[in-house]
Amino acid sequence: MMIKAVIVDDEQLAIESLRWEIENFSQDVKVIETFTNPKEAVSGINYLKPDLVFLDIEMPELDGFQLLKLLDYKNFDLIITTAYNQYAIQAFKANAIDYLLKPVDPDDLIQAVEKVKRRYGSNFVTKNLEMVLDKFVNNNIKQSKKVPLPLNQKIIFVEPGEILYCKSDGSYTVVHMVNNKEYVVSKSIGYIESFLPKNFFVRIHKSYIVNIYEIKELKRQNQGEIMLSNGKIIPISRKYRKQVLEILNIS
Numbered sequence: 001m002m003i004k005a006v007i008v009d010d011e012q013l014a015i016e017s018l019r020w021e022i023e024n025f026s027q028d029v030k031v032i033e034t035f036t037n038p039k040e041a042v043s044g045i046n047y048l049k050p051d052l053v054f055l056d057i058e059m060p061e062l063d064g065f066q067l068l069k070l071l072d073y074k075n076f077d078l079i080i081t082t083a084y085n086q087y088a089i090q091a092f093k094a095n096a097i098d099y100l101l102k103p104v105d106p107d108d109l110i111q112a113v114e115k116v117k118r119r120y121g122s123n124f125v126t127k128n129l130e131m132v133l134d135k136f137v138n139n140n141i142k143q144s145k146k147v148p149l150p151l152n153q154k155i156i157f158v159e160p161g162e163i164l165y166c167k168s169d170g171s172y173t174v175v176h177m178v179n180n181k182e183y184v185v186s187k188s189i190g191y192i193e194s195f196l197p198k199n200f201f202v203r204i205h206k207s208y209i210v211n212i213y214e215i216k217e218l219k220r221q222n223q224g225e226i227m228l229s230n231g232k233i234i235p236i237s238r239k240y241r242k243q244v245l246e247i248l249n250i251s
Contacts, residue, residue: 007034011036025110045071050076051076055078147196151183158175160196163196196209204240
């Protein structure tokens with residue numbers, strides 16, 4: 001049984017090091033392609049349909065969480081490679097998806113591959129990947145600092161992941177939450193934007209900032225519109241259209 005693998009890491013040296021370890025310590029794994037550009041990796045994984053992906057989380061332009069969200073093909077096992085150990089380690093283990101801390105230890109690599117071999121051919125790979133991806137996103141966004149929302153007589157602090165979108169209303173901002181609550185904040189939308197993690201929010205219009213992970217549909221007519229998880233449709237302005245398409249990896 002030969003497992004076809006892809007490596008995604010923005011550092012070429014890290015790719016070469018991991019490839020060398022795989023070739024020398026994991027004879028059942030064949031690296032069929034590597035990518036330093038995460039956007040190219042999305043297209044490559046969709047086309048190559050590997051059995052296993054070694055994925056770095058910390059990358060410019062698109063991080064590993066965003067890359068996974070953009071994939072159409074998800075029927076593969078996932079091993080995270082990272083220099084940091086704060087990325088939902090327990091979520092990986094609970095769902096039989098492993099991680100490797102850099103520099104990669106050969107024994108850890110062998111154990112991770114053995115776990116993949118035991119799962120190989122399982123009908124639950126895609127389902128488990130979706131479950132773990134949700135945990136990645138939820139865990140990572142919750143680790144971001146809370147967002148202060150100045151109201152009339154108080155300031156409340158909310159988790160970034162609780163925010164669906166923000167709409168400018170002159171010198172005020174209406175913050176719409178995923179639980180359908182809304183807060184009228186006595187600050188500009190630029191002030192709110194400064195507290196939002198850039199990996200999870202995008203400005204699509206001078207009056208709108210949206211949670212990337214709540215985008216459910218992109219409509220291409222005119223400059224384009226996005227539909228959020230609650231059915232809300234928001235226009236994309238000409239100024240921000242290119243930025244939005246790049247983040248969503250759409251040409």
